[in-house]
Amino acid sequence: MSTQTTVEALYGSVAPVADQREAFTSGRIPVGVYGLGKMGLPLAAVYAETTGNVTGADVDPAVVECVNDGHSHVVGEPGLDALVGETVEAGALSAETDPAAVAEDARVHVVIVPTLVDDKTPDLSIVRSVAEDVGAGLDAGDLVVFESTLPPRSCRDELLPVLEAESGLELGEFGLAFCPERTHSGRALEDIRGAHPKVVGGADAESTRAAKLVYDELADTDLVTVSDTTTAEAVKVFEGLYRDVNIALANELATHADALEIDVTEAIAAANTQPFCDIHTPGAGVGGHCIPYYPYFLTDPFDVPTPLLETARAVNDGMPTYTAELALTGLRDEGVDPADATVLVAGLTYRAGVAETRKTPALPIVERLAEAGATVLATDPILDDTSEFSVAGATVVDAPTDADPDAVVLVTAHEEFRDLDVPTLAGDGRLVLVDGRQALTEYRGHESVRYEGVGLHD
Structure with missing residues (x-):
């Protein structure tokens, strides 16, 4: 005779942890992933191989059609097309264009849509719109996880009030956590599955606990739990700022090559043999959707000199x-x-x-x-x-x-x-x-x- 406890949600569950894990990994707790872009689709696919019950939401019909046909629209990600094909064929992954409909059925909601920067000002409109859709479908016991890179305090000051207003619930009836994506293009699956420790910060202790349980199953790596969502948001931004400042140092040093009559890159490599030195590599410029924008997540929202x-x-x-x-x-x-x-x-x-x-x-x-x-x-x-x-x-x-x-x-x-x-x-x-x-x-x-x-x- 089975003594297993029925688990319908993770947040606030008093069931044994083993039963909660089994409910999550068996697919009895549906997962919604909002945003199926370069990082969202790999994340959805890893969730699908872990739980067997994931619906992805993306406003682009072509993306949804591609995923439902069992293919990845994201190129240059080893193993992703095969994983999408396998999980779709197994019925573990599907996609649709209506985030609100996905939110109605999901019990774990994972948001990984872009935060735009408009003339050096962070624009949370897309993230906020998804939060409204998720909030409208939120039930007691649901867990909402944001992986989108956000200016620190966004979860606390911007997104939690949206979720509460749309759902009619309060924190404590549902959970909210921030778990930043720490993924690089070209190695997304490897990173999500555990190349780097996952950072987890909840809006309350129970949110942290529930999110940690989720990512313990998702990633084969250590988890780093931090005090709250704001600290977790800052972790992601600080990582990008470190690289921007470090590359700027390398680039400024590079401009001294002729004046010093040396190869600056040779000097950098030799300096880096000292354990307290880690100067990056100079180059023609810094691009992409991350590093050039992250400084504005601090310089614009906060009245602090930078x-x-x-x-x-x-x-x-x-x-x-x-x-x-x-x-x-x-x-x-x-x-x-x-x-x-x-x-x-x-x-x-x-x-x-x-x-x-x-x-x-x-x-x-x-x-x-x-x-x-x-x-x-x-x-x-x-x-x-x-x-x-x-x-x-x-x-x-x-x-x-x-x-x-x-x-x-x-x-x-x-x-x-x-x-x-x-x-x-x-x-x-x-x-x-x-x-x-x-x-x-x-x-x-x-x-x-x-x-x-x-x-x-x-």
Whole structure:
């Protein structure tokens, strides 16, 4: 005779923990995941393989159709398409366009939609809209988890009041936790399953307990519990700020390469052998949907001076111009007027192997070269939509070999560029090569190449 307790919800449950875990992993507690984007779909798929009962919500009908057909619309994520196919075929994962309908049935609600930044001001409108939908379907005992990156205090000051107003319930009748996604493009499944510790912070102790139970099942790693949702929100923002400031230090040091007559990158590598030093790698710029925006999660909402964060952002924002100027100066030193030159910009995405262009340094590089009068060509082996670069003044070509450039600026070190035969692009002249990622150092000193590297002295 079974003594197992019936468990219908996790928050506030007095059932034995083993019974709660079994109810969650057996699918008796339905999960809703709101947002099936680059990070949301991998998260939904891992929830589905863990619980067997996940419905994802996304306002894009094409995304929903793709998922329900058993495919991933997210490219460049190893194993994701197969996992989506397996979980959909097993009936563990489905998707629909109506978040409110998903909220009606779900008992664990996981929100991972984007927080936008509008002119340096965080815009929570999408997150707030989803919170309204979730709140309208909220029942006593439900657990709401936000994974979207948020300005600290958003859960406490913005989202909890929305959930309470829409549901007619109060915290204590339902749970609220913040568990930031700590996932990198290209390794989403690995990260979600436990490459890094998961951070959990609840609006009350029971929310923390319930969220910890969920992520204990989801990830094979240690969990870090913090005092509250605001602390957990700050953890995610602080991680991004650390990287922004550290990269800015590396980038500023890189600009000293010629004055010091050294390879700054060599000095950085040697300095990092000391355990208290961890300087990042300089480069042509910092892009993506995270690091360039996170400073504004502190600088805008709070009336506290942030000179370091603002300076770091200015340094990193200035690197594309610095990189473009290396090309223009190199051309002039070779006796070529930039207005008479053809410059190839190689790599348009913000990061190698990731087909995303948000805040990519390639765009301002194209703009600066075009402004100087150069004929700008651009190429990227993994990017389908290159229209923004055409608007900026570049002619897009399929491959570097389709160009006859006077200079090449490597912005993104895609694997496809690893074997780039730079001298063959030079024709009969001497080509200026600006290596924005220290990826083509083998051409330093080559008779047909004038090499300029970010942080490298030639």
